[in-house]
Amino acid sequence: MSDSMKIEQxxxxxxxxxxxxxxxxxxxxEKAFRETFHPKANIQHYYVKGDEIKTITLDEFVGSIDSLHTKYDNAEEKAREIEISIVDYLASVRVAFSFVMGPRTLDGQDLFNLAFCKGEWKIIHKSYYL
Known part of the structure; x- marks a missing residue:
């Protein structure tokens, strides 16, 4: 198999x-959500208005998404564009998205880093802004 075919896979x-x-x-x-992340992953949210960065754990991020579903009938991140780069055992993914929460829609960007661990790709870091 050629290198380009391996990268495409x-x-x-x-x-x-x-x-x-x-x-x-x-x-x-929640179970499927957690399965996409490495247990030690961290998440950073850049607050554009306050020019601040907040770092949270996976458990805190799970709580945040759970609270949105509790508060709104719908909470959905809709990808508009996805770019993937692979370097050996690491991947970088940019996702331009619209996040729908009830009647509100906010646009933002995700930057994911993934690692190939024990035969699986796992999210090890997520940075985003809304």
């Missing part, structure tokens, strides 16, 4: 992780 596998993440957010399947 890796990109497809990474794309499937991101698709699983997006579906889990929409349907709020």
């Amino acid at each position: 890796q990109k497809q596998a990474v794309s499937e992780v991101i698709a699983k993440y997006l579906t889990a957010v929409k349907t709020w399947d």
Whole structure:
């Protein structure tokens, strides 16, 4: 198998992780959501208005998504564009998205870093802004 074919297979596998993440957010399947992340992953939210960065744990991020589903009938991250880059055992993914919460829609960007750990791609870091 050529290197370009291997990279395309890796990109497809990474794309499937991101698709699983997006579906889990929409349907709020906490188990599937957690399965996309490495347990030690961290999440950073850049607050554009306050020019601040907030770093949270995976558990805190799960709580945040859960609270949105509790508060609104719908909470969904809709990808508008996805770019994937692979470097050996690491992947970088940019997702331009619209996040729908009840009647509100906010546009933002996700930057995911994934690592190929124990035969699977896992999100190890997520930075985003809304």
